[in-house]
Amino acid sequence: IGKADDTVIRESMILHPEQYIKITDWSFFVPFGKVAIIHHVTIENNSDIAYKDIKVRVSYYSGS
Numbered sequence: 001i002g003k004a005d006d007t008v009i010r011e012s013m014i015l016h017p018e019q020y021i022k023i024t025d026w027s028f029f030v031p032f033g034k035v036a037i038i039h040h041v042t043i044e045n046n047s048d049i050a051y052k053d054i055k056v057r058v059s060y061y062s063g064s
Contacts, residue, residue, distance in 0.1 A: 013047040020047035023056065036060045 013020055025042040038058060045051060 010049070013049050017047070017051055017054075021045055021051065021054065028060075 022044045023041060024044045025040065026038060027040050028036050028038045030036050041056065043054060043056075
């Protein structure tokens, strides 16, 4: 039973990485009022497997 449970958890890590990856810290600035620049992003991986080529989507809305 233990190995079957491990297989299900591992498959979940592969199929749904968004459940195991957290962005714990980030900052941004707007140097010229039109384009936001995101930097110093910290990504925490809580799974047992390593991910590569992680893409982060951010929506930015300006009040001006």
